[in-house]
Amino acid sequence: MPCRFGHQRGRARWASGLLAALLACSTGHAEQADxxxxxxxxxxxxxxxxxxxDEDFRDLEPLLTAIGPAExxxxxxxxxxxxxxFAAKVRLIKFLHQRMGFDVLVWESGMHGMRLADAxxxxxxxxVxxxxRGIFTxxxxxxxxxxxxxxxxSTQATSRxxxxxxxxxxxxxxxxxxAFSEDLRAFVSAIHEPTIRSQLQADVDRALATYHRLCCELREARRQHREHLVRLGTSEQVLAERLTAWDKREALALRPTxxxxxxxxxSSDAVLNAxxxxxxLFEQAHGAKGTSFMEQALINLRVDAQGKLDIDHGVRGETSARFRNAVAYFNRRDExxxxxxxxxxxxxxxxxxxxxxxxxxxxTRAHFAPGFAAVHVHPRAGDMKPTGAYLSDWFGPKIYTIALTTYRGKDRWVTGDRVIEIPPSEAxxxxxxLHALGKPYWFLDLRAAAIGSSHVAGQPLKMRMMTPVPGSNTAAPPHGSYLVEDIRRAxxxxxxIDETTPATPIRAQ
Structure with a gap:
């Protein structure tokens, strides 16, 4: 409750009252924080x-109660x-598999490619x-x-x-x-009715050719031109100049439209409609699940193709810096x-x-303002809605979501050498x-806050929500903290983990 200062007569009485009120406010806030x-x-x-x-999981047993019947x-x-x-997640996955019966690991990686990786x-x-064959590098x-x-x-030859x-x-x-192109062609070629099969094969060829135009022609032409200049022994300075000139002269005609x-x-709609x-006919050839899977893969291809126009291929640098409409791209992908x-x-x-x-x-179940400028547990117009918010809408408590976070440290993608400093989180x-508790690793069940103090249950908290691309110039500071109105709703x-260490590339064997 806000503190209010009553009118006091006389300077001394006013000063005394002001001091008392300030002390009362300070004490109230301290008591809430405490x-x-x-x-x-x-x-x-x-x-x-x-x-x-480490497979001695006794310290992870609090997760048994926290996760409970979640699926x-x-x-x-x-x-x-x-x-x-990453290492902590590996240990958690082993625990979930061995102690709680979770036996499907779903990566933020290509739906079709991961089927190949699993096989x-x-x-x-x-x-490795x-x-x-499927997992992001x-x-x-x-x-x-x-x-x-x-x-x-190692588990593939076991009963679990x-x-x-x-x-x-x-x-x-x-x-x-x-690999997808090969599988899609085989998918339609298995149809026994010759007229339908012939039309489908033509539609698939057109769909793949036009998708390649959207996704790959400019990138491949730029790569080939660069390799040609390198073979000629072009210096780094001249190489950059000639690539810039090539972009201005040649790339325009190759950019997707x-x-x-x-x-x-x-063409892709024709295949989906068929x-x-x-x-x-498809289920006769591939079964109901196989047919449905390829249908999902085709819809993915269709949505991904729309996203290609959100990327300005004429701009270099971080991928997220090239989005013409970052909000639309995020929402389309996460939905x-x-x-x-x-x-x-x-x-x-x-x-x-x-x-x-x-x-x-x-x-997360929370939504983001454009550019990850803020976190909203109550969505606002124009926000970015993440995958986790949809799952929460559909499945409720069957989903248990754990954020991994850190007080400070370093971050490095294994695809590059750039090390990002993560400064200490704000007071x-x-x-x-959690850092003040004095130990390096903690687990906190936020669902338990619902049965605690009413003040704690709805306590606004700042929490780190680093943006996915380090150093992105379209996002808020990548390692900043965001005020979350009710952390339990995120x-x-x-x-x-008190101090994060950067990822290490796998060494060549």
């Missing part, structure tokens, strides 16, 4: 280890280069090579993730294998588009990814328990409060 800190001290569970190879556990991360957060885990490929080439990949591989899937609409691995998107949409009209996850939960693996690996900003933030639990 109440919150006392609740955190009472409810935060210290964790012994975040080592990926999907989402594991966020503070940054895509937070190496020891490769059951073949002769080594664990199998994973790199930021994870599949990280030493901190390698123990998980090897663990997944850990399967893998993906929920991202994008192609997220090398040669993923080529609305006409390209319209041509792709027409699946709907002749579903019995489609949510539908992919829903399909995996309801049709891909019905009755199974799933673990989701992604970034905090995708799994009064959730991270600063996440169900918090896994705290």
């Amino acid at each position: 109440e919150l800190q006392r609740w955190i001290e009472k409810n935060a569970a210290p964790l012994r280890s975040i080592a990926a190879t 999907v556990v989402q594991l966020g991360e503070p940054g895509h280069g937070a190496g020891n957060s 490769a885990m059951r073949g002769e490929s080594d664990a 090579s199998a994973a790199q 930021i994870w599949s080439n990280a030493e901190e993730v390698r123990p998980l990949l090897e663990y997944v591989k 294998p850990l399967q893998m899937a993906g929920f991202d609409l994008q192609f997220t691995a090398r040669n993923a588009l080529d 609305q006409q390209d998107l319209d041509a792709f949409s027409s 699946i709907q009209a002749h579903r019995a 489609r990814n949510a539908h992919n996850l829903r399909w995996l939960i309801e049709q891909g693996y019905p009755g199974r328990k799933l673990i989701v690996w992604a970034h905090n900003v995708h799994v 009064g933030s959730l991270e600063a409060r 996440f169900d639990g918090v896994f705290f």
